[in-house]
Amino acid sequence: MRYLCIVYADERAFDTMSEGDLADLDEASLANDEELRQSGHLILAQALQPVASATTVRVRNGRMSATDGPFAETTEQVGGFVFLEARDLNEAIQIAGRMPMAKVGSIEVRPELDLVKKVRDRHAASDLPRA
Amino acid sequence: MTRADAARERGVREQIDAIYRTESRVVLATLIRLLGDFDLAEEAVQDAFLAATDQWPGDGMPKNPRAWLISAGRFKAIDRLRRRARFDAALGELATRLDQEVPDPAELDREQIADDRLRLIFTCCHPALAPDAQVAMTMREVCGLTTEEIARAFLTSPPTIAQRIVRAKSKIRLAHIPYEVPEQADLPVRLEPVLRVVYLVFNEGYAASSGESLTRPDISGEAIRLGRLLAELLPEPETEGLLALMLLHESRRVARASSTGDLVLLPDQDRTLWDRGLIAEGLALAECALSAADVGPYAIQAAIAAVHAAASTAAATDWGRIVTLYDRLLVADPSPVVALNRSVAVTMRDGPVAGLRLVDALLAQGDLADYQLAHSVRADLLRRLGQATASRAAYERALELARSEPERRFLEKRIADLSEAELPSD
Numbered sequence: 001m002r003y004l005c006i007v008y009a010d011e012r013a014f015d016t017m018s019e020g021d022l023a024d025l026d027e028a029s030l031a032n033d034e035e036l037r038q039s040g041h042l043i044l045a046q047a048l049q050p051v052a053s054a055t056t057v058r059v060r061n062g063r064m065s066a067t068d069g070p071f072a073e074t075t076e077q078v079g080g081f082v083f084l085e086a087r088d089l090n091e092a093i094q095i096a097g098r099m100p101m102a103k104v105g106s107i108e109v110r111p112e113l114d115l116v117k118k119v120r121d122r123h124a125a126s127d128l129p130r131a
Numbered sequence: 132m133t134r135a136d137a138a139r140e141r142g143v144r145e146q147i148d149a150i151y152r153t154e155s156r157v158v159l160a161t162l163i164r165l166l167g168d169f170d171l172a173e174e175a176v177q178d179a180f181l182a183a184t185d186q187w188p189g190d191g192m193p194k195n196p197r198a199w200l201i202s203a204g205r206f207k208a209i210d211r212l213r214r215r216a217r218f219d220a221a222l223g224e225l226a227t228r229l230d231q232e233v234p235d236p237a238e239l240d241r242e243q244i245a246d247d248r249l250r251l252i253f254t255c256c257h258p259a260l261a262p263d264a265q266v267a268m269t270m271r272e273v274c275g276l277t278t279e280e281i282a283r284a285f286l287t288s289p290p291t292i293a294q295r296i297v298r299a300k301s302k303i304r305l306a307h308i309p310y311e312v313p314e315q316a317d318l319p320v321r322l323e324p325v326l327r328v329v330y331l332v333f334n335e336g337y338a339a340s341s342g343e344s345l346t347r348p349d350i351s352g353e354a355i356r357l358g359r360l361l362a363e364l365l366p367e368p369e370t371e372g373l374l375a376l377m378l379l380h381e382s383r384r385v386a387r388a389s390s391t392g393d394l395v396l397l398p399d400q401d402r403t404l405w406d407r408g409l410i411a412e413g414l415a416l417a418e419c420a421l422s423a424a425d426v427g428p429y430a431i432q433a434a435i436a437a438v439h440a441a442a443s444t445a446a447a448t449d450w451g452r453i454v455t456l457y458d459r460l461l462v463a464d465p466s467p468v469v470a471l472n473r474s475v476a477v478t479m480r481d482g483p484v485a486g487l488r489l490v491d492a493l494l495a496q497g498d499l500a501d502y503q504l505a506h507s508v509r510a511d512l513l514r515r516l517g518q519a520t521a522s523r524a525a526y527e528r529a530l531e532l533a534r535s536e537p538e539r540r541f542l543e544k545r546i547a548d549l550s551e552a553e554l555p556s557d
Contacts, residue, residue: 001307087309089259089306089307090309090311090313093259109306111305111307121219124219124220125218125220
């Protein structure tokens with residue numbers, strides 16, 4: 001089972017941290033990624049630039065628009081993600097709980113949706129003879 | 132059919148009803164593990180009991196009804212999957228796998244059955260489920276109450292409860308919440324929501340938060356049954372502490388309400404009405420729980436209830452001991468409500484001036500501003516200090532916040548008594 005761990009944090013929290021603490025946090029995060037790679041759990045991990053650098057794209061009525069934002073009303077923004085393989089939710093929660101960023105922000109643990117299987121099953125069902 | 136046959140069949144049907152009450156949840160817990168799906172297992176339980184009603188009166192009772200039911204449930208589930216496989220090929224594969232890989236339930240031993248019951252409880256109370264869904268799932272799946280009964284207990288509508296259960300089951304499936312008992316290292320963290328759910332169910336029955344009646348014995352009875360099951364399957368100090376706490380509270384149920392259904396406070400209760408059997412059982416458990424190396428909040432609360440239970444009169448209560456226990460409880464569970472209860476114990480030990488100082492300080496912190504009991508405690512202290520006007524204002528604030536009818540009547544009577552006392556006597 002694959003889970004995406006989405007890392008949320010209040011970006012302003014980083015402003016109040018000392019250079020030394022920031023450096024420690026970055027290195028602890030990299031070390032944690034490496035540990036997960038060694039144990040075979042890690043699929044992909046990536047930190048992201050601040051939300052101020054984000055652009056939101058949507059298509060409405062056939063027209064594409066790209067706008068600045070999101071302007072988060074919420075206090076926490078997405079700061080990165082870790083995509084991992086885990087036995088079940090309990091193991092995924094254990095892994096998320098060991099992420100250094102869990103001490104600063106919060107980690108949303110989301111199970112993958114196998115879209116390929118979903119589409120294949122839908123086709124298979126429509127091909128079956130009706131009773 | 133002879134009359135003797137008919138009587139025998141009726142006897143078997145009654146036995147099936149009795150077995151349904153005691154065994155349907157046990158059978159369900161094991162079938163969820165074997166089949167890997169809550170809904171499929173629930174259907175299988177119903178199918179298995181239908182089959183029993185069909186076959187047992189003619190064939191006679193099986194030697195091991197539980198194993199028979201689990202076995203029948205598994206076959207019926209595989210059957211159902213095969214029939215549905217006409218529309219969904221994946222279900223056919225699942226049916227074949229279950230048929231080949233799932234061991235014969237007749238081999239199950241008692242320990243596995245007990246583990247399945249714990250798996251069910253821990254899954255229903257998984258912290259990844261919403262707290263109100265944990266309660267609904269536990270009452271539905273572990274206690275076997277209907278959605279209507281759960282809705283009545285929590286004064287909400289059956290569709291609301293049904294929706295919480297559907298959402299919880301869907302999250303269990305989609306997020307792969309495993310059907311397992313936590314490892315020893317995770318037990319303290321995972322046990323906490325389980326105990327919270329059981330105690331919440333108990334309190335809903337013991338101090339009905341709203342409605343006409345003061346208590347609902349059927350609901351607290353369910354919680355005590357759950358508490359007994361937990362203490363038996365998982366004899367940890369906190370499970371024993373929680374059971375002791377519930378038994379000691381339950382022992383006072385009859386004395387808590389007057390003949391007209393009004394609330395009677397602890398000092399005014401007729402102690403001859405207390406249930407001595409429950410007290411003896413609760414005291415033994417509380418003592419055991421408190422002697423453990425790592426004492427938790429339920430064991431300490433049970434110890435406090437035990438001090439009350441041991442006192443022959445309200446005046447004979449060892450308040451010094453109760454204050455000491457509250458000091459320990461504040462360390463284990465630092466909450467403003469615990470601090471409020473401690474201030475009541477301090478009042479009993481040192482008098483209303485000391486108590487009022489603590490209550491005022493607590494209210495000034497703000498957390499208890501909308502907590503009815505904080506205001507009625509304060510009102511009572513002011514009344515005892517002769518400050519009638521301030522006392523009445525505090526009772527009125529408590530009345531605004533009170534939700535159950537007997538509580539409201541109690542507060543209204545106190546306000547009326549105060550107004551009478553305020554009238555000029557000459």
